[in-house]
Amino acid sequence: MGKGFYISKRLGLVFLVLGISAVVSILALSVIYSQEKHKNKENSTVVSTAVPSSKSPPSNKPWDKYRLPDSLSPQFYNVTLWPRLEMDERGMYFFTGTSGVAFTCLKETDLILIHSSELNYTLTPQTHHAMLTGLGGTSAPVILETWLQTQTQLMVIHLKDKLKVGKSYWLHTEFRGELSDDLEGFYRSEFVENGVKKVLATTQMQPTDARKAFPCFDEPAMKAVFHVTLLHPPETVALSNGIELGTESITINNQEVLRTRFEPTAKMSTYLLAFVVSEFTNIQSSPEADILIRIWARREAIETGQGDYALKLTFPILKFFEKYYNTTYPLSKSDQIALPDFSAGAMENWGLVTYRETSLLYNPKVSSSANKQWVAVVISHELAHMWFGNLVTMRWWNNLWLNEGFATYVSYLGADYAEPTWNIKDLMVLHELQAVFEVDALVSSHPLSSREDEIATPDQINELFDTITYSKGAMVLRMLSEFLSEPVFAKGLSNYLQQYAYDTSVYTDLWQKLQEVVDADSNVHLPASINEIMNRWILQMGYPVVTVNTHTGGISQQHFLIDSEAEVDSPSQYNYEWFVPITWMKKGVNMGQHWLLSKTATHEPMRTNSEWVLANVNVTGYFRVNYDPQNWERLLAQLSLDHKAIPVLNRGQIIDDAFNLARANIIHTTLALSMTMYLSEEREYIPWESAIKNVRYFFLMFEQSEVFGPLKMYLRGKVQPLFDHFRVITSNWTQMPSGHMDRYNQVNAISLACKTGVDGCSELTRAWYRWWMDNPDSNPIHPDLKMTVYCNAIASGGVEEWDFGWKMFKNASIAAEAMKLLFALSCTTEPWLLNRFLEYTLNSSAIKKQDASFVISYVAGNVIGQPLVWEFFRGNWEYVFKNFGGGSFLFESLIQGIAERFSTQFELQQLERFKEDYAAKGFGSGTQAMDQAIETTKANIKWVSENKKQVMDWMIKHSA
Ligand SMILES: *[C@@H]1O[C@H](CO)[C@@H](O)[C@H](O)[C@H]1NC(C)=O
Ligand SMILES: *[C@@H]1O[C@H](CO)[C@@H](O)[C@H](O)[C@H]1NC(C)=O
Ligand SMILES: *[C@@H]1O[C@H](CO)[C@@H](O)[C@H](O)[C@H]1NC(C)=O
Ligand SMILES: *[C@@H]1O[C@H](CO)[C@@H](O)[C@H](O)[C@H]1NC(C)=O
Ligand SMILES: [Zn+2]
Numbered sequence: 001m002g003k004g005f006y007i008s009k010r011l012g013l014v015f016l017v018l019g020i021s022a023v024v025s026i027l028a029l030s031v032i033y034s035q036e037k038h039k040n041k042e043n044s045t046v047v048s049t050a051v052p053s054s055k056s057p058p059s060n061k062p063w064d065k066y067r068l069p070d071s072l073s074p075q076f077y078n079v080t081l082w083p084r085l086e087m088d089e090r091g092m093y094f095f096t097g098t099s100g101v102a103f104t105c106l107k108e109t110d111l112i113l114i115h116s117s118e119l120n121y122t123l124t125p126q127t128h129h130a131m132l133t134g135l136g137g138t139s140a141p142v143i144l145e146t147w148l149q150t151q152t153q154l155m156v157i158h159l160k161d162k163l164k165v166g167k168s169y170w171l172h173t174e175f176r177g178e179l180s181d182d183l184e185g186f187y188r189s190e191f192v193e194n195g196v197k198k199v200l201a202t203t204q205m206q207p208t209d210a211r212k213a214f215p216c217f218d219e220p221a222m223k224a225v226f227h228v229t230l231l232h233p234p235e236t237v238a239l240s241n242g243i244e245l246g247t248e249s250i251t252i253n254n255q256e257v258l259r260t261r262f263e264p265t266a267k268m269s270t271y272l273l274a275f276v277v278s279e280f281t282n283i284q285s286s287p288e289a290d291i292l293i294r295i296w297a298r299r300e301a302i303e304t305g306q307g308d309y310a311l312k313l314t315f316p317i318l319k320f321f322e323k324y325y326n327t328t329y330p331l332s333k334s335d336q337i338a339l340p341d342f343s344a345g346a347m348e349n350w351g352l353v354t355y356r357e358t359s360l361l362y363n364p365k366v367s368s369s370a371n372k373q374w375v376a377v378v379i380s381h382e383l384a385h386m387w388f389g390n391l392v393t394m395r396w397w398n399n400l401w402l403n404e405g406f407a408t409y410v411s412y413l414g415a416d417y418a419e420p421t422w423n424i425k426d427l428m429v430l431h432e433l434q435a436v437f438e439v440d441a442l443v444s445s446h447p448l449s450s451r452e453d454e455i456a457t458p459d460q461i462n463e464l465f466d467t468i469t470y471s472k473g474a475m476v477l478r479m480l481s482e483f484l485s486e487p488v489f490a491k492g493l494s495n496y497l498q499q500y501a502y503d504t505s506v507y508t509d510l511w512q513k514l515q516e517v518v519d520a521d522s523n524v525h526l527p528a529s530i531n532e533i534m535n536r537w538i539l540q541m542g543y544p545v546v547t548v549n550t551h552t553g554g555i556s557q558q559h560f561l562i563d564s565e566a567e568v569d570s571p572s573q574y575n576y577e578w579f580v581p582i583t584w585m586k587k588g589v590n591m592g593q594h595w596l597l598s599k600t601a602t603h604e605p606m607r608t609n610s611e612w613v614l615a616n617v618n619v620t621g622y623f624r625v626n627y628d629p630q631n632w633e634r635l636l637a638q639l640s641l642d643h644k645a646i647p648v649l650n651r652g653q654i655i656d657d658a659f660n661l662a663r664a665n666i667i668h669t670t671l672a673l674s675m676t677m678y679l680s681e682e683r684e685y686i687p688w689e690s691a692i693k694n695v696r697y698f699f700l701m702f703e704q705s706e707v708f709g710p711l712k713m714y715l716r717g718k719v720q721p722l723f724d725h726f727r728v729i730t731s732n733w734t735q736m737p738s739g740h741m742d743r744y745n746q747v748n749a750i751s752l753a754c755k756t757g758v759d760g761c762s763e764l765t766r767a768w769y770r771w772w773m774d775n776p777d778s779n780p781i782h783p784d785l786k787m788t789v790y791c792n793a794i795a796s797g798g799v800e801e802w803d804f805g806w807k808m809f810k811n812a813s814i815a816a817e818a819m820k821l822l823f824a825l826s827c828t829t830e831p832w833l834l835n836r837f838l839e840y841t842l843n844s845s846a847i848k849k850q851d852a853s854f855v856i857s858y859v860a861g862n863v864i865g866q867p868l869v870w871e872f873f874r875g876n877w878e879y880v881f882k883n884f885g886g887g888s889f890l891f892e893s894l895i896q897g898i899a900e901r902f903s904t905q906f907e908l909q910q911l912e913r914f915k916e917d918y919a920a921k922g923f924g925s926g927t928q929a930m931d932q933a934i935e936t937t938k939a940n941i942k943w944v945s946e947n948k949k950q951v952m953d954w955m956i957k958h959s960a
Pocket of ligand 3: 119120176179
C-alpha cells in the first residue's frame with residue numbers, strides 16, 4: 001500500500017501528514033509529524049504481547065495454524081459479487097456472492113483449508129459450507145464435515161477420502177457478508193452529493209481481507225487468475241482489475257440489476273484484487289495512448305477538473321517505469337479511483353489503484369504545492385508497484401520491506417521524471433532518511449527483514465507496515481543503487497523482474513540478479529558480495545555513526561543510539577558493524593568513495609589540519625557522521641564564510657546530524673546550536689527544514705519554561721532575514737515565489753516568523769483571514785499559505801474565527817482544503833474550544849472516522865491542547881481503542897502524538913499507570929508505541945535535566 005500511505009498502507013499516514021504539513025513549519029504549527037514505530041523483532045513474535053495467550057492456537061491441528069499447508073494450489077477463481085447499496089429490513093448493508101475455485105492437489109490430503117472471515121454461507125445445510133467436484137474427469141471425494149475456524153479465519157472441509165496428487169477440483173460456495181463501513185475487505189463508503197447521501201462499495205484487501213469478500217487462499221504466493229463478475233444497481237458503474245467485457249441488464253426476483261463481467265486478471269495475489277461499484281464518472285487518456293488510463297472520482301470532482309493532474313501524470317510515469325524496469329506495462333488498462341473513505345493513502349490493486357481523495361485529486365485553486373507533490377509521489381509509488389510487488393510479489397509478508405521500500409524509493413524517481421523542475425529527489429533526505437533515522441536510533445527498533453516464521457497472524461502482518469519498512473527500506477535501496485550506479489542497479493532489477501514475473505521471490509533473489517550484473521561488469525568493484533554488504537543493513541536494526549578524525553585520518557563506526565545509556569539486548573550476528581560506503585570531499589573537492597569494513601580503520605587522505613573534510617556527500621549513505629572538534633569548527637567557519645561551498649543536502653544533514661549527536665551525548669548541545677548560526681544567510685528549504693525540525697524538540701521541551709523567551713528571541717533574529725527575503729521576492733506578499741522548494745520555504749518563513757513574533761507577521765495573517773471572513777466566497781489566501789495563515793489567525797483569534805473555520809470545514813467540498821482547516825482548528829489557544837473539538841471526534845457525523853485520529857494528534861501538538869488530549873484519551877479509552885486500535889498506523893501516531901511533550905516524572909508515572917491499567921486488554925497495534933512512549937519520556941526527562949541550563953545560557957548569549 002502507499003502511504004496509503006499505506007499505499008502502501010502506512011504510507012498513507014506518513015505522507016498524508018507530511019504531505020500536508022511539510023510545507024508548514026512543523027515547529028511553528030506543532031503538527032505531529034509522524035515518527036513511526038518500531039517493533040522489537042528480536043523478541044521472537046512481533047506482537048505476541050498484543051495477542052492474549054488465551055487466544056493463541058490451542059492445538060497443533062492444521063486448522064489452528066495461521067499459515068496454509070502447501071498441499072493445494074489454486075489455479076483460477078470465478079467470483080460473482082452483488083453489493084446492495086441500500087439497507088435491508090434489518091438496517092444492514094450487505095453483499096451476496098458465489099465463488100468457485102479450481103485448485104490442484106500437490107500433496108495427498110483429506111483436508112481443504114481455505115481462508116474465510118465474517119462470511120455466512122447460504123447453501124443448504126446438506127451441502128455443508130461448500131460443494132466439491134472433480135475437474136477433467138476426476139471424481140471428488142465426499143465431504144464428511146465442514147466448519148469455520150474463526151480465530152484462524154479458515155473454512156475447514158474434511159473429506160472422506162484423500163484428494164489425488166496432480167488432479168484438479170472445483171470448490172463452489174455461496175455466501176453473504178456485511179458491507180460495513182470498516183474500510184476493510186469489501187466495504188461501503190458514504191458521501192453527500194448535491195445534498196443527497198450516496199453509497200458506494202469498494203475494497204481494501206491488503207494484507208489479509210480478501211477473505212472477507214469471498215473464500216480464497218489468501219496468501220501472496222497463492223497466485224491465481226480471477227474471473228470477476230459484479231452485479232450492481234442501474235445507474236452505477238462497476239470496476240475491477242480487468243477491463244469491463246460488457247454490461248447487461250438482467251432481472252433477479254423482479255429486480256433490475258446490471259451484470260458486468262471483467263477480463264480475467266493476470267496471474268496474481270489475492271491482496272491485489274479490487275471491486276468498486278459507484279456512481280463515479282471518469283476522464284480518460286486520448287485513444288492514441290497505448291494504455292487506457294482512466295481517473296475516476298465523484299462527478300463534481302471530475303467535472304471541476306480535479307482529476308486532470310492525475311491523468312496528465314499517469315502516462316509519463318508509466319512510461320518512465322517501463323523504461324526504468326525495461327519491461328512493458330503488464331496490463332491493458334490502468335484505472336485510478338479517488339474514494340471519500342479510505343484508510344491507507346492509496347492501494348496498488350493491479351489495474352485498479354484506489355486512493356484517498358487527497359492522494360489523487362488536485363485542484364489548482366485550492367490545493368497547495370505540497371498537495372500537488374503528494375499526488376505525484378503517491379501515484380508514482382502505486383504505479384511502481386504495478387511491476388515491483390504486483391508482477392513480482394514477495395513470497396511472504398516478512399519480505400514486505402523489499403516491496404514497500406522499493407516503491408518508496410522509486411516513487412521519487414518517477415515523480416522527478418514527471419516534474420523535472422522540482423528537484424524532488426532531494427526531499428528523500430528529509431522525508432525518508434531523517435524521518436526514519438529517528439526511529440531506527442532506538443533500541444526498540446527492529447531489522448528490516450524478519451524471518452518467515454515470525455510473521456503469521458494478521459496482527460503481525462499489519463504491524464509490518466511501518467516506517468522502517470517504507471523509509472529505511474527505501475534509503476537502503478537508494479544507497480545500494482548509488483554505490484552500484486543507477487544503470488547497474490536498473491539492469492539487475494530488470495533481469496530480476498523478467499525471471500520472477502507472475503511469480504514470487506525473496507530479497508536474496510534480487511541480490512543475486514544484481515550480483516550477476518556486477519560480476520559481468522569490469523567497471524564495478526565491490527569489497528565484498530552484495531549479499532555480504534546488504535545483509536548487514538537488512539538483518540540488523542539501526543545504523544552507524546561514522547566518526548572521522550582529521551588529525552589522524554582515522555575513521556570508526558559505532559551503532560548510533562539516541563539514548564546513550566540504552567542497552568541493546570538483541571544480539572546481532574554482525575555485532576552492529578556495517579560495511580559502510582563513505583563518499584567524501586575535502587575543501588569542496590569530491591574525493592570519491594572509501595569503504596569502511598571494520599570497526600576502525602585509517603584512511604590517510606582524510607588527514608589534514610587545515611582543510612575541512614565532509615563525509616557522506618549528498619547523504620547517499622544510511623549513516624550519520626561525526627568529526628573531531630577542529631573539523632567541526634572548520635565546517636562551521638565555512639558555513640559562516642560561504643555556506644554554498646557545502647552541498648545543500650549536506651547543509652541540511654550537518655544540522656540534523658549535529659542535533660542528533662548532541663541528543664545522544666556525543667557532542668555538546670551548544671555545538672549543535674552553533675550550526676544554526678549561519679541560518680540568517682541561508683535561503684534554501686532543506687537546511688531550514690532540517691533546522692526547524694530539530695529545534696522543534698526544543699519547543700516541545702521548553703515551551704512551558706523560562707527558556708522559551710530567549711529561544712524565541714534567538715530564532716527571531718535568524719528568521720527575520722528570511723521573512724524579509726520573501727517579502728521582497730513576492731513584492732510585498734502579492735505574488736508567489738516561482739521555485740517549488742522556495743514555496744515551501746516561504747511557509748517556513750511565515751510560520752516561524754509568526755511563532756517568534758517577527759513584526760508584521762501576525763498582522764499579515766490576521767488581515768488575510770479577516771478579509772476571507774468578510775468575503776467567504778472569495779478566499780484571498782494562496783493554497784500554499786492557507787495552513788499557516790488559518791492556523792496563526794485562529795491561534796490569535798477567538799470563537800468567531802474558530803466557528804468560521806469550522807463552518808468552512810463543513811462546507812469544504814475539497815478534501816485537501818478540509819484537512820487544512822481541520823489542522824488549523826487545532827491551533828486555537830482556548831481550552832474550551834479545543835475540548836469541544838475533541839468531543840466532535842466521538843461523533844462520526846461531525847468528523848469522519850478516518851479523520852478523527854488526525855484531530856486528536858493535531859490537538860496534542862498544541863501546547864495547550866496536549867494535557868486536554870491526554871485526559872480525553874484516558875476518559876474515552878474504550879471508544880478510542882475500538883475505533884482506532886485496529887489499524888496500526890493511526891493508533892501508533894495517536895499514542896506518539898500524545899506523549900511527545902512528556903518530560904516530567906509525573907507524566908512518566910501517569911503513562912506507566914495507564915499502561916498497567918489496560919495491560920490485560922492489550923493495546924493491539926499500539927503495544928510497541930506504548931512502550932516507545934515510555935522510553936521517549938524517560939529520555940526527555942534526562943535531556944531536560946542535563947541541557948536546560950546550557951541552552952538557556954547559550955540562547956541569552958547569542959540572541960543579543
Ligand atoms: C521479550 O519480551 C518479553 C515480554 O515483553 C520479555 O519478558 C523478554 O525478556 C523479552 N525477550 C527478549 C529476548 O528480549
Ligand atoms: C468460470 O468462468 C469462465 C469465464 O466466465 C467460464 O468460461 C468457465 O466455464 C467458468 N468455470 C466454471 C467451472 O464455472
Ligand atoms: C451472519 O450470521 C450471524 C448469525 O446468524 C448474524 O448475526 C449476521 O448478521 C449474519 N451476517 C450477515 C451479513 O447476514
Ligand atoms: C531490456 O530487455 C531485453 C530483453 O527483454 C534485453 O535484450 C535488453 O538488453 C534490455 N536492455 C537493457 C538496457 O537492459
Ligand atoms: Zn506501497
